[in-house]
Amino acid sequence: MNQSLQKIENKIVSLSEAKDRIQSWQKEGLKVVFTNGCFDLLHKGHIHYLCEAAALGDKLVLGLNSDASVRRLKGASRPINNEESRAAMLACFFFIDLIVFFEEETPETLINTISPDVLVKGGDYNIKDIVGADHVLKNGGKVLSLSFIDGFSSTDIINKIKQTT
16 A cells, blocks of 8 residues: 555544544644544635644544444535544545544534543534533633634535535
8 A cells, every 4th residue: 555545544543543543742832633523525714614623733533423423413415424424524634634534413522531631623513512512611721712604505515416416
């Protein structure tokens, strides 16, 4: 396998591997930022949001909903791209350092396990409604709701495609 593909695959890790790497980074004094989502159809809004999240620390960890989790949240016709495809596309971004799948509807167990320094979600979330906020704040971290770019959503893209067929 070529080195570029190996670098991509090395970013997609199990929860235990993520916990070990994050603890190592934090011992080195690096600030770990965490966010999560389905990221089914990547668009400008996702890229803007992820870049903004990455700028808040030294390492960006992404919790990625599994296919089963996406179906429970978005319906039987989703995801459009399977979890391996979504993870591979996201791993290509230089500013994403780790990707961890989670099966549940929320990343609460994941957040409690890895204890990031900063927890972020998009601007369509109120801080009080962000899953895992209590844990991060209790452990001295920060929780932020980042800016939101109107007009960009995977659902809107899917609906536009349906209208043209």
